[in-house]
Amino acid sequence: MGLTLESTGIRSVRESLVIERKNDKEQVIALAGNPNVGKSTVFNTLTGMNQHTGNWPGKTVENAQGRCSFYGTDYIMVDLPGTYSLMAHSAEEEAARDFICFGGPDAVVIVCDATCLERNMNLVLQTIEITPHAVVCINLMDEARKKHIRIDFGSLQKDLGVPVVGITARSSRGLEKLMAAVGGLRSELFVNPIKIRYPSPVEEAAAMMEPALKQRLENRLNVHWAALRLLERDQSLLNSLNRFLDTDLTADGEITSALERAQKHLEQNGITPDILEDKIVSSLVVAAEGICADAISFDRPDYNARDRKIDRFLTSKWTGVPAMLALLTFIFWITITGANYPSDLLSAVLFRFQDFLLALLNRMGAPEWLTGMLILGVYRVLAWVVSVMLPPMAIFFPLFTLLEDLGYLPRVAFNLDKYFKKAHACGKQALTMCMV
Numbered sequence: 001m002g003l004t005l006e007s008t009g010i011r012s013v014r015e016s017l018v019i020e021r022k023n024d025k026e027q028v029i030a031l032a033g034n035p036n037v038g039k040s041t042v043f044n045t046l047t048g049m050n051q052h053t054g055n056w057p058g059k060t061v062e063n064a065q066g067r068c069s070f071y072g073t074d075y076i077m078v079d080l081p082g083t084y085s086l087m088a089h090s091a092e093e094e095a096a097r098d099f100i101c102f103g104g105p106d107a108v109v110i111v112c113d114a115t116c117l118e119r120n121m122n123l124v125l126q127t128i129e130i131t132p133h134a135v136v137c138i139n140l141m142d143e144a145r146k147k148h149i150r151i152d153f154g155s156l157q158k159d160l161g162v163p164v165v166g167i168t169a170r171s172s173r174g175l176e177k178l179m180a181a182v183g184g185l186r187s188e189l190f191v192n193p194i195k196i197r198y199p200s201p202v203e204e205a206a207a208m209m210e211p212a213l214k215q216r217l218e219n220r221l222n223v224h225w226a227a228l229r230l231l232e233r234d235q236s237l238l239n240s241l242n243r244f245l246d247t248d249l250t251a252d253g254e255i256t257s258a259l260e261r262a263q264k265h266l267e268q269n270g271i272t273p274d275i276l277e278d279k280i281v282s283s284l285v286v287a288a289e290g291i292c293a294d295a296i297s298f299d300r301p302d303y304n305a306r307d308r309k310i311d312r313f314l315t316s317k318w319t320g321v322p323a324m325l326a327l328l329t330f331i332f333w334i335t336i337t338g339a340n341y342p343s344d345l346l347s348a349v350l351f352r353f354q355d356f357l358l359a360l361l362n363r364m365g366a367p368e369w370l371t372g373m374l375i376l377g378v379y380r381v382l383a384w385v386v387s388v389m390l391p392p393m394a395i396f397f398p399l400f401t402l403l404e405d406l407g408y409l410p411r412v413a414f415n416l417d418k419y420f421k422k423a424h425a426c427g428k429q430a431l432t433m434c435m436v
């Protein structure tokens with residue numbers, strides 16, 4: 001059986017699009033970003049809640065809500081699942097996109113990883129296309145400093161046209177500045193967000209769609225963005241739009257005829273549906289490259305040469321899987337064999353204590369049914385469980401945490417993705433299976 005919306009938790013993400021404000025003044029802020037960039041760490045620090053964090057992607061599958069107040073404004077923060085794009089190729093991407101488009105957030109904070117900003121820029125640009133009420137939050141500044149990566153925030157802010165703030169969420173540095181920037185969005189100082197330039201036929205086709213869409217969307221969604229997605233034949237957006245507008249856009253004559261004309265225009269210019277998405281993604285990539293070339297400099301250009309070598313070894317076709325099998329076998333062997341010694345020791349101590357307790361109760365004249373129930377029942381079962389279960393857990397979990405901190409777990413997910421996909425799952429689920 002494949003994965004269902006329930007088993008992945010995605011249905012609950014969709015259902016939790018509804019936010020209950022206590023009053024009209026509460027501002028809803030969505031925390032979006034690529035997987036594993038520290039969104040939940042930011043969320044936990046701001047709200048005092050305890051969302052699951054860990055060093056592998058895809059931990060957050062349900063959007064969590066929490067409250068906080070800064071500079072006299074009350075906020076509802078929403079921690080979204082990590083996503084690389086809003087072009088919705090997965091259920092998590094759909095959930096994040098639907099919340100940003102239809103969940104009614106007052107602003108979106110796009111959390112980025114300072115050590116690979118260019119990769120994160122794709123989502124930043126896509127989000128700004130949907131809403132100008134955005135703040136770019138560049139996290140992991142401590143890691144960037146270690147790697148001698150310099151980021152020119154002024155240049156980024158100028159190119160993107162929205163506020164950009166650097167933070168280190170793990171040590172809570174910069175969060176007040178981040179919330180000041182979120183609060184400042186209302187002052188409308190940032191009204192000129194970057195506009196991505198797509199090839200002329202694409203822009204012309206989008207323009208053909210816009211008048212009809214404008215009427216239906218009534219300022220509830222960015223018309224240009226929606227036109228591009230409809231041109232891409234993004235069925236999942238169309239479904240979400242239909243749900244949101246409570247209508248069927250495919251039955252709307254004006255929209256379907258505009259769409260037909262626009263698609264014909266694209267085809268006349270040699271842009272078939274297959275290559276339209278490539279053209280759109282290429283424009284985003286070119287824009288991201290330009291912005292990052294202006295804003296990022298490296299004191300040591302080969303700063304990640306060693307990491308790349310290790311990465312190649314751990315994920316390549318010939319060495320990745322054998323290395324993974326060897327490492328995981330070693331960990332399971334150490335967990336099982338290594339646990340025997342502390343297990344024996346623990347059971348010897350606990351059962352000697354059982355004899356002592358039995359003797360004590362007998363000396364006190366306790367009835368046989370009571371000693372039987374308390375010592376030979378409750379205590380003995382507890383002693384067995386503790387001596388059998390505790391040592392393997394005390395060995396396995398620290399080792400697993402070590403692998404997590406070294407960043408090896410996402411590599412395991414990557415190596416296994418191909419095989420898990422055959423079962424309609426994905427590599428990330430291997431990590432949960434390892435723990436079970």
Ligand SMILES: Nc1nc2c(ncn2[C@@H]2O[C@H](COP(=O)(O)OP(=O)(O)OP(=O)(O)O)[C@@H](O)[C@H]2O)c(=O)[nH]1
Nearest residue numbers: 035036037038039040041053058059060082169170
């Ligand atoms: N060094 C450093 N690590 C950080 C910082 N912020 C978060 N982390 C670590 O980054 C890892 C990922 O953090 P999460 O908050 O779980 O990331 P996320 O974006 O919510 O991840 P998903 O929900 O899987 O998309 C964790 O190991 C955090 O401890 C930071 O500022 N510096």
Ligand SMILES: [Mg+2]
Nearest residue numbers: 039040059060
């Ligand atoms: Mg998370």
